[in-house]
Amino acid sequence: MKKLYLSIITLCSLIFNISHSETLEISITEGEVRKTNIAISEFYSSNDKTADIIKKINVVMNNNLMSSGLFQTFDKQAFMQKPNEMRFRPKFADWRPLNIEILVTGKVILVDDKFKIEMYVWDIIRQKQILSKRYMISGNSWRRLSHLMSDDIYTRVTGETGYFDSRILFVSEQRKNNHRIKKIAIMDLDGANIKYITNGRYIALTPRFSPDREHIAYMSYKKGIPSIYLHNIRNGQVKFLGKFKNMTYAPRFSPDGKKLIFSYAVSGRSNIWVMNIISGKFTQITNNTYIDTSPAYSPDGKNIVFTSNRNGSPQIYSMELSSGKVKRLTIGDGSYTTPVVSPRGDLIAFTKQSNGKFYIGVMNVDGTGERLISNSFLDEGPSFSPNGRTLIFFRNDIELGKTKLMTIDITGYNLREIKTPYGASDPNWSSLNKR
Amino acid sequence: MKKSILISLVMHIVVVLFFVGINFIYPKKIEVPPRVILDVAIITDKGIKAKKADIKKQKKQKIKAVKKNIKHKKIVKKKTVKKKIIKKTKLKLNAQKKIKSKTIKQTKNKTISKKVLKDLKPKKTVVSDSNTKKNTFTKKKESKIINKVKYSPNKSKITQDLNQKITKDDLLILRNQIKQCWKVPAGITNASNLITKVKVELIPTGKVINAEIYQTSISLSNHFMKAMSESALRAILSDLCNPLKLPKEKYKQWKNIIITFDPKQMLN
Amino acid sequence: MKIKKLFSLVLLITIISGCFYDNVDPLSEEQGNLPVPKTESGFYENSASEVGQKFIESMSDTIFFKYNSEDLTDEAKLIIDSQIKFIKKNNIRKIIIEGHADERGTREYNLALGEKRANVVKKYLVSKGVNSLFIQVISYGKERPLVEAHTESAWSKNRRGVTIIM
Numbered sequence: 001m002k003k004l005y006l007s008i009i010t011l012c013s014l015i016f017n018i019s020h021s022e023t024l025e026i027s028i029t030e031g032e033v034r035k036t037n038i039a040i041s042e043f044y045s046s047n048d049k050t051a052d053i054i055k056k057i058n059v060v061m062n063n064n065l066m067s068s069g070l071f072q073t074f075d076k077q078a079f080m081q082k083p084n085e086m087r088f089r090p091k092f093a094d095w096r097p098l099n100i101e102i103l104v105t106g107k108v109i110l111v112d113d114k115f116k117i118e119m120y121v122w123d124i125i126r127q128k129q130i131l132s133k134r135y136m137i138s139g140n141s142w143r144r145l146s147h148l149m150s151d152d153i154y155t156r157v158t159g160e161t162g163y164f165d166s167r168i169l170f171v172s173e174q175r176k177n178n179h180r181i182k183k184i185a186i187m188d189l190d191g192a193n194i195k196y197i198t199n200g201r202y203i204a205l206t207p208r209f210s211p212d213r214e215h216i217a218y219m220s221y222k223k224g225i226p227s228i229y230l231h232n233i234r235n236g237q238v239k240f241l242g243k244f245k246n247m248t249y250a251p252r253f254s255p256d257g258k259k260l261i262f263s264y265a266v267s268g269r270s271n272i273w274v275m276n277i278i279s280g281k282f283t284q285i286t287n288n289t290y291i292d293t294s295p296a297y298s299p300d301g302k303n304i305v306f307t308s309n310r311n312g313s314p315q316i317y318s319m320e321l322s323s324g325k326v327k328r329l330t331i332g333d334g335s336y337t338t339p340v341v342s343p344r345g346d347l348i349a350f351t352k353q354s355n356g357k358f359y360i361g362v363m364n365v366d367g368t369g370e371r372l373i374s375n376s377f378l379d380e381g382p383s384f385s386p387n388g389r390t391l392i393f394f395r396n397d398i399e400l401g402k403t404k405l406m407t408i409d410i411t412g413y414n415l416r417e418i419k420t421p422y423g424a425s426d427p428n429w430s431s432l433n434k435r
Numbered sequence: 436m437k438k439s440i441l442i443s444l445v446m447h448i449v450v451v452l453f454f455v456g457i458n459f460i461y462p463k464k465i466e467v468p469p470r471v472i473l474d475v476a477i478i479t480d481k482g483i484k485a486k487k488a489d490i491k492k493q494k495k496q497k498i499k500a501v502k503k504n505i506k507h508k509k510i511v512k513k514k515t516v517k518k519k520i521i522k523k524t525k526l527k528l529n530a531q532k533k534i535k536s537k538t539i540k541q542t543k544n545k546t547i548s549k550k551v552l553k554d555l556k557p558k559k560t561v562v563s564d565s566n567t568k569k570n571t572f573t574k575k576k577e578s579k580i581i582n583k584v585k586y587s588p589n590k591s592k593i594t595q596d597l598n599q600k601i602t603k604d605d606l607l608i609l610r611n612q613i614k615q616c617w618k619v620p621a622g623i624t625n626a627s628n629l630i631t632k633v634k635v636e637l638i639p640t641g642k643v644i645n646a647e648i649y650q651t652s653i654s655l656s657n658h659f660m661k662a663m664s665e666s667a668l669r670a671i672l673s674d675l676c677n678p679l680k681l682p683k684e685k686y687k688q689w690k691n692i693i694i695t696f697d698p699k700q701m702l703n
Numbered sequence: 704m705k706i707k708k709l710f711s712l713v714l715l716i717t718i719i720s721g722c723f724y725d726n727v728d729p730l731s732e733e734q735g736n737l738p739v740p741k742t743e744s745g746f747y748e749n750s751a752s753e754v755g756q757k758f759i760e761s762m763s764d765t766i767f768f769k770y771n772s773e774d775l776t777d778e779a780k781l782i783i784d785s786q787i788k789f790i791k792k793n794n795i796r797k798i799i800i801e802g803h804a805d806e807r808g809t810r811e812y813n814l815a816l817g818e819k820r821a822n823v824v825k826k827y828l829v830s831k832g833v834n835s836l837f838i839q840v841i842s843y844g845k846e847r848p849l850v851e852a853h854t855e856s857a858w859s860k861n862r863r864g865v866t867i868i869m
Binding site for chain 2 (some may be wrong): 008022023024025026027028029030031032033035036068069070096101123125126130154155157158159160174389
């Protein structure tokens with residue numbers, strides 16, 4: 001009996017094993033990481049009145065995705081199908097020879113004085129529609145819409161949150177008779193829509209957005225002694241900070257927007273202070289005879305990073321606000337200043353000076369993994385994009401004799417210039433606009 | 436009385452299941468001419484090592500033959516299919532006629548087959564079998580067993596593997612092809628943990644007729660995982676990977692493939 | 704009496720709360736708190752007082768610093784000594800010290816460095832008997848270089864402390 005059962009079991013297991021080994025298994029561990037090939041077609045419309053807006057939207061979208069460094073866009077001259085031929089569905093076979101992976105098409109319908117826009121994103125190789133979205137805008141919001149649609153495509157294809165629907169705050173620098181006229185300005189991330197906030201009569205520096213983008217804080221010489229100003233962009237109301245008899249500068253908002261952190265320098269000592277914007281109460285954060293400045297909050301609001309020369313040369317330190325415990329983060333050779341924490345909370349970007357050169361660098365929030373991603377005669381003041389993937393900073397181009405705004409991916413790739421009408425410095429990237 | 440009826444009933448079911456199973460899994464068992472001599476040699480005490488070398492040689496020769504005579508194989512296939520049908524009916528008839536004697540012999544076949552398998556493994560020997568009863572039996576009825584061994588599933592499996600198995604070279608060609616098609620979109624964050632298993636169904640020309648996500652390392656609700664898994668599907672469906680380069684005569688081995696796309700080594 | 708008390712209390716509260724904020728129109732022509740003269744190496748807009756002009760004509764109003772340093776060199780001390788003589792002789796009661804840095808540093812850090820430099824000069828003046836209440840300091844960081852060039856020679860001229868006599 002035992003023999004019988006044993007043989008049955010052996011047999012059954014054999015049969016089972018054999019049937020299971022029917023399917024071949026293979027592992028692919030090599031491939032290519034590369035930009036996604038994307039074709040953005042001009043959207044279709046049966047109404048001539050929309051033609052202008054359609055072209056403009058197309059230009060902004062192509063520019064956005066191309067400048068992100070993650071997409072390769074194509075000239076519409078190479079397209080196999082026209083917008084009206086694709087108003088229901090593209091002919092996938094026509095797009096395959098071009099090696100295009102993603103195709104964007106759409107429709108624009110004029111409804112009274114508003115535009116109803118439908119966007120479709122197609123996966124050419126899988127022959128599927130992977131995204132469709134509908135928007136409604138008034139004529140002068142086409143720019144904002146272009147950025148929103150760019151973000152939607154970006155997210156669908158890479159998985160990452162977008163960053164195109166945001167603004168850059170900066171200092172516009174004009175040269176007049178060997179004088180620098182510095183004005184605070186705001187623009188779209190592609191350099192369009194510039195609006196000036198101050199008139200340039202007095203030097204204004206280091207502006208920062210509030211998390212809700214309603215206020216900006218900056219330092220100005222208007223009162224003679226450098227003072228911090230709080231400016232409501234919506235209603236134009238301006239307030240300046242407290243009755244400090246001495247220099248206050250380097251203002252930044254806390255992540256919840258309720259506090260302002262800044263530096264106060266008196267008698268050769270520069271320390272970090274926090275003000276509760278609503279109550280007006282001040283708290284001193286550091287208290288020593290050294291230079292402590294350029295403070296920045298972590299996204300959770302629990303820690304700050306700042307620059308201090310307490311150990312000789314300027315280095316970056318972090319402080320846990322609840323305990324006041326300070327930890328040194330940078331150990332390399334040279335000076336480390338202007339620390340900022342990524343909105344993702346994973347990296348700190350900074351300016352480094354070493355051997356006569358300036359670098360923009362990133363490191364982990366614990367100070368490890370330092371990577372220098374750009375360098376020149378003068379690169380300074382990085383600020384993170386809302387998705388933490390891109391940095392903006394300013395560069396003094398001594399050959400051209402002007403400062404300009406540069407963007408770069410945190411990996412060090414895709415260095416680009418954002419063109420401004422005059423020189424520009426002290427950039428600050430806003431959070432995403434409210435949807 | 437009851438006990439014996441029960442035993443015979445169980446054996447009936449076992450036999451039927453056995454043959455049903457065999458038909459589904461081992462049609463090929465009949466395709467290859469049985470290497471009787473080989474197996475007989477293994478059963479004896481002598482020259483196990485020598486036989487191993489022989490097996491290897493024969494394996495190589497077979498592969499060569501397979502590669503050269505594809506057409507011949509196709510013909511053989513057709514023949515063996517016919518043979519299969521004939522043998523199937525024959526076996527069924529046999530089963531119906533001589534149930535009892537067959538069952539006894541079957542059990543003994545199984546033990547022998549087991550032995551054969553054991554003998555192929557380098558460490559085990561025929562002599563090491565503790566069951567003396569079996570040993571004496573095999574020595575006595577060797578000739579009868581030889582014939583029975585012809586139709587045993589295990590023996591067929593051995594010879595089958597030597598002829599039709601997907602080789603490392605086949606896999607290398609396939610891997611080289613697919614890796615050229617796999618384009619991961621730049622921008623996927625923390626991509627090294629995003630592993631996708633794709634199940635593909637192919638027709639004999641190597642063209643994919645069905646590709647679907649079989650498994651992912653994390654949920655597809657994660658946007659990065661979704662993007663990565665879509666890149667895996669695109670790899671299989673792209674022009675450079677359609678059709679896939681696979682040996683047509685081994686189609687049944689690669690009719691269904693599970694492809695694991697693991698980006699870990701690609702990054703950084 | 705009660706009403707008066709209440710009224711004065713309300714007035715007091717209003718004044719105190721006003722201390723936290725001052726409403727300012729950024730585009731107004733409002734002047735800064737410090738009416739200041741124009742100087743050779745300083746940048747104040749209004750014309751200098753007569754005595755201020757005399758000061759500039761008779762001696763150096765500027766001392767220079769080493770890179771990333773706020774220490775007074777011996778040469779600097781000699782210059783300041785002669786400034787002190789002038790201040791005491793002419794009974795000057797309003798002095799502004801400007802601190803500047805070169806472009807080889809980041810904006811905010813250089814503002815702090817300029818402030819340190821200006822204070823070092825002030826401390827020296829005070830140590831030599833000048834009333835500290837007469838002295839105000841202001842830092843311009845790297846915003847107002849004397850020489851707009853990118854050479855070591857230019858930088859050495861930009862790392863400076865400027866004494867302004869009002």
